[in-house]
Amino acid sequence: MTAQPPVPDNPDETADQQPATSGRSFDEVQAGERAMLRRAMRSTLLLVGALVVLGCAVGALVAGLPGVWGALVGAGLAAFFCGTTVWSMQRTVGKPPTVMAGVVMGAWLAKIVVLVVVLAVLRGADFYDPYVLFVVLAIGAIGSALLDYQAVKGARIPYVQT
Template sequence: MTEQNATPGTPDDPAEESAGRSFEEVQSSERTMLRRALRSTLLLVGALVVLGGLVGWFVAGAAGVWGALVGAGLAAFFCATTIWSMLRTVGKSPTAMAAGVMGAWLAKIVVLLVVLVLLRGADFYDPYVLFVVLALGAVGSALLDYQAVRGARMPYVQP
């Protein structure tokens, strides 16, 4: 038999901790977790602007800086839109949440296509710097979202 590390009734036991929580308290925990994810994502984007701009300058000059700025802007829009749409639909029906997240996804695709069409013939930016900054933003945001969810202490089922 395996031995449990947490004793019932201690804060280390999430089932016991959430057993007496109301639906409003669970919603508050979800909102807090999503706000933490949004805040850390925006900090990541700020770091991408600064570091991507510096590296872009050394790699490709002014075009590298513009590539970093466009990549960081797209990363901010992509990552923050998902979190924002989930914040707007916390506590609503699963159908409303799915519609909100799907609508945000469609908006992201439209914005990406418009930006790519507008940038197609432009030479003021470095496409490689843009790609690297955008990729780092996407991966970094996913890791930060995971960290926020992992530390949220939310129940798996509704009490």
């Protein structure tokens, strides 16, 4: 049999206290969120490093120097896209949800603008292989999503407030 928490005689006694978050303080929850986001950023940077090394090697074998350039451009775009998401979340830990939503949406719009500009600049250029760029970018996006999932799954952050 488990002990029930005492019920206060006056319900207003607990009105000015922060809601309990599975027995953890608000600062502990924020620390857990920051640790999870640091892990996600570290994993993303390692993924981008692997994309540069492996993408350049495979790109060189498949398409020569244009394959190397395609891998470098793809890895750069992947780093920008994936890093921006984690960075915007790191900047909004502990902020109200509307602030977080605004920052994340602003970052998403910035990503779209950068993608359009990069594609416009690269249009018609022949120094890179577009297929290698696409494959490296796709692997970066999918890999980053999986690594972010792993970071969130492994975090000890309650998602229900009682």
